Amino acid sequence: MRVHFIAIGGSAMHNLAIALHKKGFEVTGSDDVLFEPSASRLGNYGILPVQTGWYPEKITPELDAVILGMHARIDNPELLKAQELGVKIYSYPDYIYEQSKDKQRVVIGGSHGKTTITSMILHALQQAGINFDYLVGAQLEGFETMVKLSDEAPVIIIEGDEYLASSIDSRPKFHIYKAHIGVISGIAWDHINVFPTFENYIHQFKIFAETIQPGGKLIYSETDQVLKTMVDGLDVSIAKLPYALPEFKIDNGITSVIADGTTYPLAVFGQHNLLNMEAARLVCESLGIGSADFYSYLTTFKGAARRLEVVGQNENATIFKDFAHSPSKLTATIQAVKAQFPDRKLLACIELHTFSSLNKRFLDEYAGTMNLADEAIVFIDRKTFEHKKIEPYPAEAVKKAFSNASLLFFNEPAQLLDHLEGLDLADSNLLMMSSGNFGGINLIELKNKLL
Structure with missing residues (x-):
C-alpha cells in the first residue's frame, strides 16, 4: 500500500505515519512546518520529508490513499491535486x-x-x-x-x-x-x-x-x-x-x-x-x-505525559505540569492537588491560548475555577492574541471573568518568569497548567532554581 500524508507533522498524523510504515506500507508526506519531536521521530523511520512545503507533484495516480491532517487547509495544493486525480482521500480518523x-x-x-x-x-x-x-x-x-x-x-x-x-x-x-x-x-x-x-x-x-x-x-x-x-x-x-x-x-x-x-x-x-x-x-x-x-x-500506572506530571520535588514542595486548559479540567486539577496535599499552599498558574479559552464570550465559564488556589495566576502571551487575531483584554477583564479579585495576570513571558522565580515554595506546591508552553518558559530550569 502507498499512502501520502498531507500535514504529516501533527501529533496524531506522524504517529499514524510511523504505525503504517511499521506495518509495511510505503509512506510519504509533506508539511509546511515540522516541530520536535515529530521531525526526529519521522527521521528515525526514514519518512521525514526532505524539505518543508507543499508539492503537488508528490500526488500521483499510483497512490492508494491520501491522509489529510486537520492542519491542512481546504485550498492546500496537494489536496487540490488529489481531488483532481480522484485519489481516495481520508481524514486520519477515517x-x-x-x-x-x-x-x-x-x-x-x-x-x-x-x-x-x-x-x-x-x-x-x-x-x-x-x-x-x-x-x-x-x-x-x-x-x-x-x-x-x-x-x-x-x-x-x-x-x-x-x-x-x-x-x-x-x-x-x-x-x-x-x-x-x-x-x-x-x-x-x-x-x-x-x-x-x-x-x-x-x-x-x-x-x-x-x-x-x-x-x-x-x-x-x-x-x-x-x-x-x-x-x-x-x-x-x-x-x-x-x-x-x-x-x-x-x-x-x-x-x-x-x-x-x-x-x-x-x-x-x-x-x-x-x-x-x-x-x-x-x-x-x-x-x-x-x-x-x-x-x-x-498500582504501577504512573499517568500520561503532562497529566499532573511531576517536574520536580523535595521534602516539602512539588512542581507539577498539567495539560488542563478548559474550565472543567482546571477545576478538577486544582481540587486534586489541594485534596492530596491539604497542609501545603497551592500556587496555580494557567495559560490560556486556545480559541475557546480566549473568546471573551467563553471566558466567564472560568468563574470560580481557581478559588481553591492560595495564589492564582493567569497568563496569556501577548503574541497569542496577535497570532489568533483576537483583541487583547486587560487584567481587570480576566479577574472579573474568573470572579477572583486577587488573581495575578501576566501577558509577557519574561514578567511571568520573573514572578515565578521569586516564589517561596516552602510547604507549597506549584501547579503549571497549559496545553501550550508558557511562551517558551523552561520548566526544568525553573525547577532547578526553585527547588
Whole structure:
C-alpha cells in the first residue's frame, strides 16, 4: 500500500505515519512546518520529508490513499491535486476506522479524561498480556508510539476526540469510529469556535452514543448530571453502564482504592483520576480482565505525559505540569492537588491560548475555577492574541471573568518568569497548567532554581 500524508507533522498524523510504515506500507508526506519531536521521530523511520512545503507533484495516480491532517487547509495544493486525480482521500480518523473495520472497537470520549482513561486501559491490557491496537493522545511510558495498527490484534482502543476530522470533513472524529464499547467521561462545553452553543456541543455526544453498534455498551459517569440526563434520554439498543467514585483513602500523600477488602495504593491521585479509573475498569472487564487484576495492574500506572506530571520535588514542595486548559479540567486539577496535599499552599498558574479559552464570550465559564488556589495566576502571551487575531483584554477583564479579585495576570513571558522565580515554595506546591508552553518558559530550569 502507498499512502501520502498531507500535514504529516501533527501529533496524531506522524504517529499514524510511523504505525503504517511499521506495518509495511510505503509512506510519504509533506508539511509546511515540522516541530520536535515529530521531525526526529519521522527521521528515525526514514519518512521525514526532505524539505518543508507543499508539492503537488508528490500526488500521483499510483497512490492508494491520501491522509489529510486537520492542519491542512481546504485550498492546500496537494489536496487540490488529489481531488483532481480522484485519489481516495481520508481524514486520519477515517483511516483508523478503515484499518480496524474487522476489530472490536473501544472508543473513549468526553470533554475531559480521555487520554488518561485510554492510557489506563492500555496499561492494564499490556500488563495482562492481551494483544491490542490503539490510538492515544499522549506519549506513554512503555509504548514506543501513540498509534499501533496490526493485522493480528482483535481489539483496538481509540481515544475519541470530538473535534472535526479535517478541513473537508466536518464530522467530529469520534462519530467516525462506530464503537462497540463507548465511554463518555463527562460533558463540559469546549471548542466554542466549532460548537457555538452548549446544546450543540451536547448533541455531538448524543450522536456518538447513537453510533455505538447494536448490542454494544455505553460506559458513562453518572456523577455528571448533564451527561446522565443525555444518557437517560437515549433510545438505543445498547447496554448503559454507569460508574461513580470507588471507595478510597488518602494517607501520607498516597491515594489508595479499596475494593473487596483489599487496598491498592496508586501513583496517581485526584477524584477525577479515580473516576477515570472506574471507566477504564468497566472497559477492561468487558475485555476479560477482572476487577482485582485491574486494580493490581493500576498500582504501577504512573499517568500520561503532562497529566499532573511531576517536574520536580523535595521534602516539602512539588512542581507539577498539567495539560488542563478548559474550565472543567482546571477545576478538577486544582481540587486534586489541594485534596492530596491539604497542609501545603497551592500556587496555580494557567495559560490560556486556545480559541475557546480566549473568546471573551467563553471566558466567564472560568468563574470560580481557581478559588481553591492560595495564589492564582493567569497568563496569556501577548503574541497569542496577535497570532489568533483576537483583541487583547486587560487584567481587570480576566479577574472579573474568573470572579477572583486577587488573581495575578501576566501577558509577557519574561514578567511571568520573573514572578515565578521569586516564589517561596516552602510547604507549597506549584501547579503549571497549559496545553501550550508558557511562551517558551523552561520548566526544568525553573525547577532547578526553585527547588
